[in-house]
Amino acid sequence: MKSALFSSYTVKGVTLKNRIVMSPMCMYSSHNEDGQVEDWHMTHYVSRAVGQVGLIMVEATAVQPQGRISAQDLGIWSDEHVAGFKELNRQLKAHGSATAIQLAHAGRKATVEGDIYAPSALAFNDKMKTPVAMTQEDIKETVEAFVAGAIRAKEAGFDIIELHGAHGYLINEFLSPLTNKREDAYGGSTENRYRFLREIIEAVKAVWSGPLFVRVSANDYHPEGLNAEDYVTYAAWMKEQGVDLVDVSSGAVVPAPIDVYPGYQVGFAETIKSGAGIDTGAVGLITSGLQAEEILRNGRADLIFVARELLRDPYWPRTAAKELGVEIEAPKQYERGW
Ligand SMILES: Cc1cc2nc3c(=O)[nH]c(=O)nc-3n(C[C@H](O)[C@H](O)[C@H](O)COP(=O)(O)O)c2cc1C
Numbered sequence: 640m641k642s643a644l645f646s647s648y649t650v651k652g653v654t655l656k657n658r659i660v661m662s663p664m665c666m667y668s669s670h671n672e673d674g675q676v677e678d679w680h681m682t683h684y685v686s687r688a689v690g691q692v693g694l695i696m697v698e699a700t701a702v703q704p705q706g707r708i709s710a711q712d713l714g715i716w717s718d719e720h721v722a723g724f725k726e727l728n729r730q731l732k733a734h735g736s737a738t739a740i741q742l743a744h745a746g747r748k749a750t751v752e753g754d755i756y757a758p759s760a761l762a763f764n765d766k767m768k769t770p771v772a773m774t775q776e777d778i779k780e781t782v783e784a785f786v787a788g789a790i791r792a793k794e795a796g797f798d799i800i801e802l803h804g805a806h807g808y809l810i811n812e813f814l815s816p817l818t819n820k821r822e823d824a825y826g827g828s829t830e831n832r833y834r835f836l837r838e839i840i841e842a843v844k845a846v847w848s849g850p851l852f853v854r855v856s857a858n859d860y861h862p863e864g865l866n867a868e869d870y871v872t873y874a875a876w877m878k879e880q881g882v883d884l885v886d887v888s889s890g891a892v893v894p895a896p897i898d899v900y901p902g903y904q905v906g907f908a909e910t911i912k913s914g915a916g917i918d919t920g921a922v923g924l925i926t927s928g929l930q931a932e933e934i935l936r937n938g939r940a941d942l943i944f945v946a947r948e949l950l951r952d953p954y955w956p957r958t959a960a961k962e963l964g965v966e967i968e969a970p971k972q973y974e975r976g977w
Contacts, residue, residue, distance in 0.1 A: 674714020676723030
């Protein structure tokens with residue numbers, strides 16, 4: 640059978656050998672709390688490249704120290720971070736994977752010492768700190784931090800940059816009316832709530848001409864929150880700005896229950912793809928080759944992001960290929976056992 644999952648995908652001159660993306664997953668393993676790549680990160684990411692994943696996306700990586708989810712997050716706020724990522728890129732590419740990094744700021748969900756920042760001074764829940772509402776100067780500095788992160792990502796050799804606009808972190812907090820109660824140009828209307836992300840995309844694109852993805856939470860699971868239709872509007876603006884793909888996740892903006900089932904977010908990726916005419920990535924309980932093939936063949940998404948299944952099975956591309964009756968290349972050293 641001809642397989643969509645194992646067909647290549649090219650974006651702005653970067654070719655992925657298949658449509659499988661290792662979804663960003665925080666490892667909280669920068670044990671010295673300095674944001675540096677450590678041995679664990681090398682082992683963790685490189686083993687999935689050996690497993691023939693087309694695109695390895697490095698976890699949420701903080702553009703500012705105050706934007707870390709935890710003190711052990713990876714960081715890219717300093718030039719000193721470049722060498723570790725450069726070595727990681729060298730090793731991943733040696734195994735034929737393309738590479739991406741997810742640039743992130745945790746906003747009100749940061750658990751680091753000192754003040755934390757968000758569009759409005761509203762805590763996520765009663766266990767978390769109340770953030771400081773950002774001034775326009777803070778906003779400007781944060782946009783510049785994303786730009787500096789993008790410059791360092793380029794220097795480190797990443798093929799693709801993803802902006803983390805999902806899961807209730809800073810960018811998402813500006814987008815959602817549940818977390819953005821600002822009365823200035825960054826709050827209120829849909830257009831104003833998009834302004835922070837608009838400025839980040841615009842500024843990043845001035846220093847980065849490679850592929851740019853944005854991860855979104857396409858449903859707030861709250862009656863006054865946003866849903867996939869609202870994200871069609873945002874995605875259309877992203878497309879106008881030259882974003883290449885929207886990686887469609889959901890939730891975590893406010894504490895709210897999520898009804899989780901196989902492919903539970905795929906419908907959102909499909910709505911955004913057809914509504915905004917932009918490529919999408921599907922993610923969320925996609926665990927089998929057949930499921931991935933269905934999503935791609937029916938034109939519901941363009942890339943398949945896999946997270947937890949790749950923790951259980953670092954060679955999941957091989958598993959999926961077997962299920963689909965497709966032969967994929969083995970690392971030369973493993974041919975006798977593949
Ligand atoms: C250990 C772990 C860490 C995660 N860290 C991130 C992250 O850094 N950035 C992000 O956008 N999503 C993160 N996620 C969410 C995953 O990328 C993915 O969207 C989610 O797990 C659903 O996909 P799955 O059902 O294939 O696991 C994380 C998930 C897990 C399990």
